[in-house]
Amino acid sequence: MKNSKAKAATGTVAESPLLASDATVAQALPLARFPIGKVDKVDVSLPEGYHEPSLKYVERDARHGSLETAMTYTTVPNPFNCANFSSEPVSECFFFPGSKEVLMNLPNYPQPLVRPKTTSFHMIDVPGKGKGLFSTRALKVGDLILTERPLLVCARGVVVLRPPNFSDAQYSQYSLDHLERVTEIAVSRMRPEAKAAFMALANCHMEDGSGPLFGVVRTNGLSLGGLRPGVRGEMGTYNATCKDISRLNHSCSPNTASRFDMASFSYSLYAVRDIADGEELTYQYTAVGVPAAERKKELAPYGFVCTCTACTDVATSDARRSNIAAFNANLIEARASDKFLGKFLVKCRAQLELVEQEGLESLRIYWVLLRALMDVYIWRGQAKDASAYAAKLDKILWDADLPQDYKQFIDPKSPAYEKHEMWRKVYRG
Numbered sequence: 513m514k515n516s517k518a519k520a521a522t523g524t525v526a527e528s529p530l531l532a533s534d535a536t537v538a539q540a541l542p543l544a545r546f547p548i549g550k551v552d553k554v555d556v557s558l559p560e561g562y563h564e565p566s567l568k569y570v571e572r573d574a575r576h577g578s579l580e581t582a583m584t585y586t587t588v589p590n591p592f593n594c595a596n597f598s599s600e601p602v603s604e605c606f607f608f609p610g611s612k613e614v615l616m617n618l619p620n621y622p623q624p625l626v627r628p629k630t631t632s633f634h635m636i637d638v639p640g641k642g643k644g645l646f647s648t649r650a651l652k653v654g655d656l657i658l659t660e661r662p663l664l665v666c667a668r669g670v671v672v673l674r675p676p677n678f679s680d681a682q683y684s685q686y687s688l689d690h691l692e693r694v695t696e697i698a699v700s701r702m703r704p705e706a707k708a709a710f711m712a713l714a715n716c717h718m719e720d721g722s723g724p725l726f727g728v729v730r731t732n733g734l735s736l737g738g739l740r741p742g743v744r745g746e747m748g749t750y751n752a753t754c755k756d757i758s759r760l761n762h763s764c765s766p767n768t769a770s771r772f773d774m775a776s777f778s779y780s781l782y783a784v785r786d787i788a789d790g791e792e793l794t795y796q797y798t799a800v801g802v803p804a805a806e807r808k809k810e811l812a813p814y815g816f817v818c819t820c821t822a823c824t825d826v827a828t829s830d831a832r833r834s835n836i837a838a839f840n841a842n843l844i845e846a847r848a849s850d851k852f853l854g855k856f857l858v859k860c861r862a863q864l865e866l867v868e869q870e871g872l873e874s875l876r877i878y879w880v881l882l883r884a885l886m887d888v889y890i891w892r893g894q895a896k897d898a899s900a901y902a903a904k905l906d907k908i909l910w911d912a913d914l915p916q917d918y919k920q921f922i923d924p925k926s927p928a929y930e931k932h933e934m935w936r937k938v939y940r941g
């Protein structure tokens with residue numbers, strides 16, 4: 513059997529839940545990477561003497577930044593600089609060099625965790641799906657459902673020197689063993705309630721060489737970017753494992769989406785459309801704008817077959833989704849000529865209807881269409897029509913990269929309309 517069983521942590525890192533010091537792991541050369549998702553069953557034996565990863569741990573003052581040549585364990589926010597909200601949940605992090613500095617250099621870091629005023633969800637068992645989150649009240653689009661700091665933010669791979677004569681499979685297993693070991697140390701630094709929440713999460717990586725802790729990370733991790741400036745692709749992101757958001761089940765028409773705020777180091781989960789009292793809250797695990805067959809492939813590693821409406825009535829849904837994707841791809845071109853503004857407007861309205869029928873409000877195209885419609889009505893000088901779209905745009909809080917200055921356009925009589933540079937610039941169409 514494989515060698516991925518968790519071993520008890522050595523005394524190199526203190527196990528205090530309020531650990532104030534950081535630890536670093538000296539690193540060597542090439543990087544092994546493991547995507548989220550289950551792979552085929554593997555059973556790789558490593559030669560004797562290679563089972564115990566040889567990592568060197570050094571304890572450091574948490575007020576220091578990263579060492580250039582080492583991975584860093586750190587607690588976020590750091591107990592040293594959040595004395596006034598030190599009782600809040602914290603995230604244990606396993607960072608590449610430089611990520612800690614990203615936080616330390618934020619002018620407004622750290623900020624307290626702001627929780628919504630009302631509890632809007634609870635966790636219950638779902639037949640065939642394990643556990644899931646359900647609403648406990650009717651929610652409106654844009655409502656904040658929950659905020660949380662991740663339990664663990666973990667590098668997607670570690671630097672592991674390839675031992676001589678190891679096959680690819682052995683090297684892969686060896687790297688997975690390292691990942692289990694480094695995850696084990698991060699978990700040992702958690703406060704007891706955080707550790708219990710982490711250990712209670714699902715693990716669909718029981719047979720692929722992942723250890724029991726890294727298996728939980730692979731099953732539940734959300735992709736978290738922004739902490740490795742200049743590093744592109746998958747290795748530019750971390751896996752963030754959450755107590756609540758990681759419990760959301762997948763849907764190809766998700767009714768929630770999350771946004772990460774670096775200064776408070778927390779996720780906010782929003783309703784992307786109105787949600788009924790008692791309805792299951794859902795989240796997208798993979799890209800959902802693509803055809804059903806592609807989604808099925810992407811979801812296979814999670815060990816379930818999606819039975820959402822889009823995956824049940826595949827012909828209808830695929831036709832609509834490919835229509836949306838094609839329109840999105842040609843949007844800039846379509847919008848370039850004001851001669852066709854009238855046609856463009858009709859097309860955008862039809863597309864918006866398709867997006868709503870498919871339940872794809874979480875995607876960027878939803879914003880693009882609302883914004884295009886608002887703009888067209890501003891160009892035509894139709895403030896009342898524009899304001900209806902401004903009100904919808906104002907509710908899109910789940911995408912941190914989008915502008916949020918629509919409040920001034922919600923009142924059709926607002927002076928912001930006449931001040932707008934495109935106001936009544938186009939009458940044709």
Ligand SMILES: [Zn+2]
Nearest residue numbers: 764818820823
């Ligand atoms: Zn589906």
